[in-house]
Amino acid sequence: MITIKKADLHTSESLRLIEKLSSELANITGDGGRRHFNVDSMMAERALWVVARNEKDKAVGCAALRPLSGQVAELKRMYSDRSEPGIGKALLAFLEASALRLGYSEIWLETRHVNARAVKFYERNGYRVIDNYGPYIGRQEAVCFAKKLTLHESRGNL
Secondary structure, eight states: OOEEEEOOTTSHHHHHHHHHHHHHHHHHHSOOOGGGOOGGGGGSTTOEEEEEEOTTOOEEEEEEEEESSSSEEEEEEEEEOOSSTTHHHHHHHHHHHHHHHTTOSEEEEEEETTOHHHHHHHHHTTOEEEOOOGGGTTOTTEEEEEEEOOGGGGGSOO
């Protein structure tokens, strides 16, 4: 069973998960994605950092939401160590429910075309391709997604 809770981004556990994600992204895409995640942006009102834990209380995943606009949250630094099935899906469901409670109606995110596992994951979970936004405009390697949130996503817990 996976449990997900709001966490402190500055703990060694959170930093370890971020580093594992950056390393994995660098292997897949050639870029660890660090420059598009500013820790200070997580201090914003309505930002959220979460950590997923397994039954043994080991941190096995993480993810963040940060505001892009009044209605749109951006999903950042989503990572699962894939030590057991369902970590990514649990993180995504939790963040979608949390986004609704925080007053967002939509989530946007960016990944790379070459990151086929991530692209397929977001498509399977109801995300649709949108025009590249913000720092991803004009970047051919980037693919951006969005999902409009509905009340059925509100089942997760903060």
